[in-house]
Amino acid sequence: MxxxxxxxxxxxxxxxxxxxxxxxxxxxxxxxxxxxxxxxxxxxxxxxxxxxxxxxxxxxxxxxxxxxxxxxxxxxxxxxxxxxxxxxxxxxxxxxxxxxxxxxxxxxxxxxxxxxxxxxxxxxxxxxxxxxxxxxxxxxxxxxxxxxxxxxxxxxxxxxxxxxxxxxxxxxxxxxxxxxxxxxxxxxxxxxxxxxxxxxxxxxxxxxxxxxxxxxxxxMDRELEEEDRERILAIAREHPLVHDAHDLRTRSSGQQQFIQLHLELDRDLTLVKAHAIAEQVDRQIREAFPQADVLIHQDPVGIVEEHHDDLAYQDKVLEPGEVPKE
Incomplete structure (x- = not known):
């Protein structure tokens, strides 16, 4: 949004x-x-x-x-x-x-x-x-x-x-x-x-x-309930062109909810296409959480970033010693 x-x-x-x-x-x-x-x-x-x-x-x-x-x-x-x-x-x-x-x-x-x-x-x-x-x-x-x-x-x-x-x-x-x-x-x-x-x-x-x-x-910006977090990830992963979703962060402030996550998309997509996919996922999440302000970042699939907090995710994407493709 x-x-x-x-x-x-x-x-x-x-x-x-x-x-x-x-x-x-x-x-x-x-x-x-x-x-x-x-x-x-x-x-x-x-x-x-x-x-x-x-x-x-x-x-x-x-x-x-x-x-x-x-x-x-x-x-x-x-x-x-x-x-x-x-x-x-x-x-x-x-x-x-x-x-x-x-x-x-x-x-x-x-x-x-x-x-x-x-x-x-x-x-x-x-x-x-x-x-x-x-x-x-x-x-x-x-x-x-x-x-x-x-x-x-x-x-x-x-x-x-x-x-x-x-x-x-x-x-x-x-x-x-x-x-x-x-x-x-x-x-x-x-x-x-x-x-x-x-x-x-x-x-x-x-x-x-x-x-x-x-x-x-x-x-203290506690995360939303685990049930809600799983629902958000499920909605994001349902899109046929989304490979995975990670780095989900959520919080509430009064009536407003704030949702941030990363989508893994094909690396060859144009910026316009990647943006359109993110907008579609954004709309689906907001339909399920009408009071939410949603922020989505697009990642090329296979790229491991330093801020990933899921080590299992890194192991899944790259083999040990493998260098990410440019």
Whole structure:
């Protein structure tokens, strides 16, 4: 793909249907999280439940993370410019690292609060208020998660997916808060409240680890999944005039994927013919990976270059001591 085409492809992201879906998903997350923060704060003041406090903290974190996501998605969808020729897609994993930091810090705070309550248990008051708030939170969160999942299925957005993981965990958290309030108020077991809070904090830390790992992989330009890499090579090798494909390199940046590879072609082909073959392979790869920017280099078959990273490939092409033909 030429540079002009690549820039045009990235530039279209902001106004594309996928771009609009991603922005709407971030707006919905901020609205839901903000609403839940307000109602849970009121419920915590009325009940004094530390488990409900943990849910309140989680919603506050979700609200902050969703605001960061909103900013990051808007930035990631900006078109490429002279200083960012590959676009701004890495704003998404940067937001993911910020979310992981938010979650880790709040989980540690929650653990301290829960262990204090284990040492000095406090009764939960007006438990039915807390239960009612949690039921409302569950219904709102399930609706948001369903919408986010549909957006992720269409866009494969890292930022929206990270937000969706938060809110999926929130459903479990809200259910556990209801159980802890029931055990504290009806069963007379005050330790249930801090015990459930500790479990929620551990769950949040586990989510933070996953978000951190996924974001770091994107920032460090980790290769695409092996299944995708094999599919790319298979597409390239299917062309009847391609002898082989090698030196495949892949990475992702937000919505954009970058694919580079070498094609082995007959050494007697004209430049025009070799270019036409490469364009055909390029088109077939982009049909399978619509968000990909593909760069293809043509090699005369039998030539071994110093940058080949596959020693087995070199052994296959030339016999020991054989000099490449000019």
């Amino acid at each position: 030429s540079e002009d085409i690549a820039v045009a492809a990235v530039a279209s992201d902001a106004d594309s249907p996928n771009g609009r879906l991603m922005r709407r998903a971030t707006y919905a997350a901020v609205a839901v999280a903000g609403t839940l923060v307000v109602v849970k704060l009121v419920a915590y003041v009325m009940t004094g439940s530390v488990a409900l406090l943990s849910s309140l903290i989680d919603s506050a974190l979700d609200s902050a993370a969703s605001i960061v996501n909103l900013i990051a998605v808007r930035q990631a969808l900006q078109p490429a410019d002279e200083e960012h020729r590959f676009g701004h897609g890495k704003a998404e994993p940067l937001a993911g690292l910020g979310q992981a930091a938010f979650i880790t810090g709040s989980s540690v705070f929650l653990l301290f609060e829960a262990f204090n309550r284990l040492w000095d248990p406090q009764p939960v008051t007006q438990g039915w208020v807390g239960i009612g708030v949690m039921i409302f939170a569950i219904v709102a969160t399930i609706g948001l998660v369903a919408y986010q999942k549909s957006v992720v299925a269409r866009t494969n957005s890292v930022a929206v997916n990270a937000d969706s993981l938060h809110y999926t965990g929130d459903v479990l958290i809200n259910v556990s808060v209801i159980v802890s309030i029931l055990l504290s108020t009806l069963a007379g077991f005050p330790y249930a409240d801090p015990i459930f809070a500790i479990g929620i904090a551990a769950f949040l830390l586990w989510n933070a680890k996953g978000i951190f790992t996924d974001s770091l992989d994107l920032l």
